[in-house]
Structure formats: C-alpha cells, structure tokens
Amino acid sequence: MPALLAKADELARTLMMGGHGRRRAGNGSEFWQYRPAQAGDPARSIDWRRSGQSDGFFVREQEWQAAQSVHFWCDQSASMQFSSLKDQVSKMDRAALLTLALSILLMNGGERVALDGMGRPPGNGAQQLRRIAQVLCDTQSDEFGVADGADYLPQSRAVLMSDFLGPMEAIERVVGAAADRGIFGVLFQILDPVEETFPFQGRTVFTSMGGGLSHETLRAGDLKARYLDRLAERKDELQNLARQAGWRYECHHTDTPVQVALVWLFQALDGGAN
Known part of the structure; x- marks a missing residue:
C-alpha cells in the first residue's frame, strides 16, 4: 500500500492540475x-x-460547499490480473494506480471520493485516501468483476474501470440505474496490447486467469478474425451504452503512458474530454 500511495501521489503531482473542485466563495460552514x-x-x-x-x-x-461526490469501481477480478509481458503492468495495477491518482487530484480540488467495496460514503482527506489504497491492494478470485453501484449518490459522478470482457448484462444494469438517478460517469476500458492484436499461431491453449475457462486449438491464427470482430462488437456495445446514458467511454492500453489516461479521465469528469 505505501508503494502504491507514493506512486499515485507522484503521478498526480506531475500533472499539477487544479480548479476541478468547487473551491470559491459561497454558502458553507468552512x-x-x-x-x-x-x-x-x-x-x-x-x-x-x-x-x-x-x-x-x-x-x-x-467556501461554497457544492463539491461533487465521485464513486469509483476498480475491477479487481482475475481477468484484470493479466499481463502479457513480465515487465509490463497488469490491467489491475494500471486501474489501481489511475484510481488512486485521480482520487488525489479530485480531493485536492475539494471533491469527495469513495470506492466500491470500501463500505464508506464519499469523503476527503488522508484517511479516506488510505482506505481506498487498502482496498485497491486486494484481489478477487472471480473470473470477471461486477460493479455494485447501489450506494452511488444521486447527481454524483462515477468512474468504472475494467476490461469489460465479462457479461454485459451486469454493467448495463449498473449504468442504467445510475443514469436514472442523474449520475454522470465514465466507462474506462483497460486492455493489454496482446488482447488487441491476438498474435497467436499454431497450437495454443487459452486459459482464463481464474482457471475456470480453457480452450485448446491447433490453429490459433484461424481464430484471430472472429476474436477481433467480437472485441470490436464489445467496444461498440460499451460506446452505445455510454452514449445512451450520457456518459463517456474510453479504451486504454497498458503499454501507453499512464499520464495520458489520467489527463483524459480528469477532463472527462470535468466535461472537457470528447
């Protein structure tokens, strides 16, 4: 946890962003x-x-106390633990770092932040940040993660980070229910570069990270076109879901700079990303 906190703080400091919060004169107690x-x-x-x-x-x-509450879901399922190279971060590591760095930026702007699985309402301050970091250090054995969303406050904001390779029905329910409560959010898909290129040939055994799914083929190259079509279809589903809910969607790859992803997320929550 200390290493994750330090890395997230360093990442947040490199951006030197501000002004996202509602810190200006007005009705309030502070x-x-x-x-x-x-x-x-x-x-x-x-x-x-x-x-x-x-x-x-x-x-x-x-201070005008109209700070936003921002809810995070960081998928910590087995699927997110995948990394195609030893020296490349896993999808979950990237999601955890972005979640914590973005939380730091939002808190510095006066916003309140919460994380699914933390069991606490949105808050601000060092103690809240440590609670978030603690939960982010855990992992789950389920093949694919499912967001909760039941405790999201009306008119708040939400950031859902996952590879979104599991069943779509669950994420559709969460996003639909959130949109009905006036919640604006972001679907942030994180993929390993291998999941985009499918560079496999010949005899290959595909096994899920949780070990519950397995498929062996003698001609892996013959699966590439169908796989890429399915992946493109899933991205279209996520984009359409975000569009219908008035949310934003972005796909990020773990071999690209994390700073680019953080800037996009920050601007998206502030209404500035397209």
Missing part, C-alpha cells in the same frame, strides 16, 4: 478566505477580530 470589505457588504459580514489587526475592514468568506 472558512475560505478574508477579503477587503466592499460597499454594500452588510455589517454582520465583517470579521471585527481580523479587521482590528489592520487599518481596513475585512469580510470572512466561507
């Missing part, structure tokens, strides 16, 4: 800043203690 009093400010808004320390009058402003 102190934000002092500003010089202006004509029209009511006398009750003047902070007399602060004003007594200078020659002018100052108004104590509270």
